[in-house]
Amino acid sequence: MSTGDAPRRAVVLLSGGLDSSTAAFAARADGCEVHAVSISYGQRAEAELDAAARIATAVGARTHRVVTVDLRALGGSALTDDIDVPKDRSDEQIGAGIPVTYVPARNTVFLSVALAAAETVGAEAIYIGVNALDYSGYPDCRPEFLAAFEQVAATGTKQGVGGRPVAIRAPLLSFTKADIVRRGVELDVPFEHTLSCYDPVKSGESWVHCGRCDACRLRAKGFAEAGVMDPAPHA
Amino acid sequence: MSTGDAPRRAVVLLSGGLDSSTAAFAARADGCEVHAVSISYGQRAEAELDAAARIATAVGARTHRVVTVDLRALGGSALTDDIDVPKDRSDEQIGAGIPVTYVPARNTVFLSVALAAAETVGAEAIYIGVNALDYSGYPDCRPEFLAAFEQVAATGTKQGVGGRPVAIRAPLLSFTKADIVRRGVELDVPFEHTLSCYDPVKSGESWVHCGRCDACRLRAKGFAEAGVMDPAPHA
Numbered sequence A, B: 001m002s003t004g005d006a007p008r009r010a011v012v013l014l015s016g017g018l019d020s021s022t023a024a025f026a027a028r029a030d031g032c033e034v035h036a037v038s039i040s041y042g043q044r045a046e047a048e049l050d051a052a053a054r055i056a057t058a059v060g061a062r063t064h065r066v067v068t069v070d071l072r073a074l075g076g077s078a079l080t081d082d083i084d085v086p087k088d089r090s091d092e093q094i095g096a097g098i099p100v101t102y103v104p105a106r107n108t109v110f111l112s113v114a115l116a117a118a119e120t121v122g123a124e125a126i127y128i129g130v131n132a133l134d135y136s137g138y139p140d141c142r143p144e145f146l147a148a149f150e151q152v153a154a155t156g157t158k159q160g161v162g163g164r165p166v167a168i169r170a171p172l173l174s175f176t177k178a179d180i181v182r183r184g185v186e187l188d189v190p191f192e193h194t195l196s197c198y199d200p201v202k203s204g205e206s207w208v209h210c211g212r213c214d215a216c217r218l219r220a221k222g223f224a225e226a227g228v229m230d231p232a233p234h235a
Helices: A018-029 A047-058 A091-095 A106-121 A143-156 A177-186 A214-226 B018-029 B047-059 B091-095 B106-121 B143-156 B177-186 B214-226
Strands: A009-013 A033-040 A063-068 A125-127 A167-169 A201-203 A206-208 B009-013 B033-040 B063-068 B125-127 B167-169 B201-203 B206-208
Touching: A009 A018, A009 A106, A018 A033, A018 A047, A018 A125, A018 A177, A033 A047, A033 A106, A047 A063, A047 A206, A063 A106, A106 A125, A106 A143, A106 B106, A106 B143, A143 A167, A143 B106, A143 B143, A177 A214, B009 B018, B009 B106, B018 B033, B018 B047, B018 B125, B018 B177, B033 B047, B033 B106, B047 B063, B047 B206, B063 B106, B106 B125, B106 B143, B143 B167, B177 B214
Parallel strands: A009 A033, A009 A125, A033 A063, A125 A167, B009 B033, B009 B125, B033 B063, B125 B167
Antiparallel strands: A201 A206, B201 B206
16 A cells, blocks of 8 residues: 555545544545545445444545445345344454455455546545454455555556556554554544444434444454443444 | 466456457357346446347356446546537547546446456456557556456455456457457357447337447447448447
C-alpha cells in the first residue's frame, strides 16, 4: 500500500462495522474529504446499510453511495446464501482456516466498485478497514493482495494512466481488534452507531447485535481487551 | 496473462457482443467447460443480455449467471447515464482518446465478479474478450492491466493461496476487429446472435444494431476488412 502525503479526497468502503467506521474517521483525520461507498451484496444483514448511513452522517461524508452487487447470483457463502451463520464458536474455531462466512473474492469486488467511485469523484485514495491479524483466514485481507490491487488501479484507470494512481489505504491492517477499539476512541468514532453482526436481531425499530456469531465475538473480545465498554445495543 | 496448459473449466465474461462471444467459443475450443457470466450494470442496452443468453446456449455453456452490478449509483458514463451515445463518428474520432462511453473501472469490476464466480465453480481460468488494438482508449484493455489483475487473483482468493491461481485469458488481445471476425468464422461463432451496439433499436420482437454508434462502426469495419458479410440484423 501507499504511504506518503495524505490524499485530499478519499473513497471509504463503509459497511457500518467497527473496522470500516474507524477507517472512515481515520480518513477524515488524515484531512480527506470523505466519499462513502457501501455495497449491498445480497447479504441478509441489510441492517448494515442503516449503520453505514449513520456513520456516513457522523463522519461528515460529502457523499454516500450504495451500490448493489448481487453476489447471490453466484452463491457460495453463509452471508449471501441460506446457510446458517455459525454461532458460539471458540477463539480457536474462529481462528482456524477460512470461515463459511467467507464471500468469494469479496474485497476484490468491493475495491473494484470503490475504484469506479474513485474515478467518478476524482479521489486520490481508497480507505478500507481490513485487518490481517484477527482474521487471518481471509486471503483478501493481506498486504500482498492490497499491493496487487493498487497495481490494478495504476494500470486500469484513466487516473492511473494519467500519472495519479489511486492509492489503497488500509490504516488498520496490522491492528488487533483491541487496537482498533483504542484507535476508535482516539478518533471519537460513535461506536453506538456501528454494527458488526453477521446475523442481527430486530429490536423495536432497530437492529442489534446477536452477540453469538464470530463477528460479535471478535468485537466483544476487542472491547474487553481494550478495557472499553461497547455502547452498541445487543440482544 | 498466463499461457501454458489449457484449463479444464473456465468462466467467460459474456456480453453477447462479437468479442466476448468469440472468446467464449475460443474457451470451448481450448477444451474448457464454459461457465458464462454476464453483468447487468444498469446499461440501457439490456438487449445485450438477450444476446448473451443466445450465445451461452449456442456455445453449450454449463451455467450462465447474470450478476447485477448497479454502476448507475456511481454515474459517469454514457452507457449508464442519460448522456447521448455518440453517433456517426469518423475512425479518427473513434480512435482519439478515452470515449464518453467509457465506464469507470469497468473491466476491473467485471473481472472481480468473474473471479468470485471462478471461486464458486472452481474454474481455473477467466476468459475475457478484450482487445487492445482497435480500442486503445480504454486503459483496462491493456496487457499490463490484465497481468496486474492476475496478481490480484493469485493473492486474493482461496484458490490462489492454495497454489492454483485463476489465470486471466484474453485470446483476442492483439487482434484487430477483422482478425476477430476471421477467428469467429474458424470457430463457427453464430454471428447472427451477437449484438455489439451501444444503442440498439427495437424491431418487432428483437433488438437490432443501430449501425451508427462507435461499436456498430467498428463492427462494420471489422466485417468489411475480413471480407465477411455480417448476418446480424441492423436497423
